Amino acid sequence: MTNLGDLEVFASVAASGSMSQAAKALGYSPAVISKRIKRLEEKLGARLFQRTTRQISLTEAGHGFHQRILAVLEGLEEAEDFVSGRSNTLNGTLKVSAPTSFGRMHVAPHLKGFMDRHPSLVINLVLSDEFIDIVAGGYDLAIRIADLSDSSLVAKRLAPVRRVLCASPGYIAQYGLPQSIDELRHHRCLPAHNNDLWRLEGPEGPTSLRPEGMLITNSSEVIREAVISGLGIALRSTWDIGAELKSGTLVQVLPAYESSKSVALSAVYPSRSFLPAKVRLFIDYLADLYGPIPFWDQQSEI
Numbered sequence: 049m050t051n052l053g054d055l056e057v058f059a060s061v062a063a064s065g066s067m068s069q070a071a072k073a074l075g076y077s078p079a080v081i082s083k084r085i086k087r088l089e090e091k092l093g094a095r096l097f098q099r100t101t102r103q104i105s106l107t108e109a110g111h112g113f114h115q116r117i118l119a120v121l122e123g124l125e126e127a128e129d130f131v132s133g134r135s136n137t138l139n140g141t142l143k144v145s146a147p148t149s150f151g152r153m154h155v156a157p158h159l160k161g162f163m164d165r166h167p168s169l170v171i172n173l174v175l176s177d178e179f180i181d182i183v184a185g186g187y188d189l190a191i192r193i194a195d196l197s198d199s200s201l202v203a204k205r206l207a208p209v210r211r212v213l214c215a216s217p218g219y220i221a222q223y224g225l226p227q228s229i230d231e232l233r234h235h236r237c238l239p240a241h242n243n244d245l246w247r248l249e250g251p252e253g254p255t256s257l258r259p260e261g262m263l264i265t266n267s268s269e270v271i272r273e274a275v276i277s278g279l280g281i282a283l284r285s286t287w288d289i290g291a292e293l294k295s296g297t298l299v300q301v302l303p304a305y306e307s308s309k310s311v312a313l314s315a316v317y318p319s320r321s322f323l324p325a326k327v328r329l330f331i332d333y334l335a336d337l338y339g340p341i342p343f344w345d346q347q348s349e350i
Contacts, residue, residue, distance in 0.1 A: 052124070054088040055117050057081055058096065062106055062114045063186035106184075115183055115318070122324050138169040138326045145182060145190035149268050149288060150313075151175040154344075155191065155334075162333050169326060177241070177268060182318065188327050189317040191334075193285070195308065201316040204331050207338035210286045210345065211307030213248075214298045218278035226281070226301060229255060236280035237261050241268045246283045250305040283307070290344035313338065 060070035061081065071078045089096050096110035106114060146155050151173060159171060174180075174187075182190045182201070196203045219236075226232050229250070237259030240246075246257045263274055268288075275282035276292060281301055292298040315331045317323070 051084075051088075052121075054084050054091075055121060057084045058088055059114065059117060059121055061085060061097070061104070062110070065104060067104060111184070118183070118318065125324060138166040138329065140326065141170040141172055142326045142330060143172040143174070143185075143187045144330070145174050145176065145180045145185070145187050147191065147193060147268075148175045148177050149272070150191065150193065154287060154338075158334075158337055162330060166326075166329070177266075182316070188324065189315050189331065191313070192316055193311065193313055195310040196312070196314055196316065201318060203314040203316045204335065205312050205314050206331075206335050207313040207342040208309070208340070208345075209307070209311045209313050211283050211311070212286060212293075212303070213246075213281060213283055213301040213305060214275060214289060214293065215281045215301050216276060216278040216297065217299055219280065220299060220301075222278070229257065229302065229305065232257060232259070232281065232302075238263055238271050238274055238280040238282040240283065241266055241271055247308055248283075248305040249308055250302075254308070255305070287313075287342065287344045313342075 057070065057074065057076075060073055061067055064070050064073065067081045067085070068078050070076075071081045074081070085097065092113070094109045094113075095107050096113060098105050098107055144155075152175065155173065159173070163169065163171065180187065180190055182188075191206070192203075193209055213232075223235060226235055229248070237257075238261045239259045243258075246259060248255050248257070261280055263271070263279060265271065271282055272284065272288060274280065275284065275289075276297060284298075286293070289298055293300060315334060317327060
């Protein structure tokens with residue numbers, strides 16, 4: 049049987065991409081780390097890392113092995129927690145990925161409540177609008193806003209997501225209110241920061257539109273500020289502009305058309321037999337916080 053300590057060393061090197069960093073984290077010398085990786089490779093009869101003078105990276109075999117041994121190590125940690133009665137006492141680091149705007153608005157303000165309950169836990173919250181490979185990046189979970197029906201990851205639905213067409217009263221006063229989807233082609237529409245299609249569901253069923261506007265940006269928050277300022281019509285999530293809809297700063301346009309109901313706010317994590325307590329409790333905390341009718345939709349009154 050493979051030495052469990054060697055598996056821990058391998059997982060640390062894979063997560064950090066550095067033998068010296070793994071050595072520092074585990075309290076070993078780089079020479080010991082190198083020796084144990086070599087021993088594991090000889091045991092398996094396969095090269096797990098590609099090494100150069102400047103970097104180290106997983107081979108294809110190493111990547112597959114890494115995905116599979118994470119379940120073993122985390123299952124062992126879960127079993128130890130169960131036996132020692134520490135299943136609700138969280139330690140270590142919880143690494144979470146979340147979309148930039150959502151993380152800033154609806155995750156960061158609520159971390160204190162969770163961390164006050166678990167003072168020994170460190171949370172590493174990484175905000176990015178890029179697709180993150182949570183396995184390769186060593187993440188415990190990711191918060192995603194998408195249709196995950198075809199995902200190979202395990203997904204826990206946290207809340208529904210509504211995306212609505214909206215504009216400022218100033219824009220409507222200047223350019224008028226569109227009465228149909230076709231009329232949108234004659235308005236100033238603000239494309240999404242990632243240039244995604246507007247996928248909508250209306251009286252005639254699913255429809256899509258690729259808006260072409262005067263503003264191109266890689267920032268969702270720039271689009272948000274642009275629609276509030278009166279630059280055009282945008283498709284925005286109610287978690288993002290619920291307060292503006294309630295106050296009248298923004299007005300819903302073509303209310304018969306909204307985004308697909310298959311899009312949801314979810315927590316995703318690799319398929320594992322044992323879910324670490326820190327992941328399970330954080331997911332439960334977010335699910336209770338948002339609920340089936342999240343507070344941003346309750347506030348927006350739309």
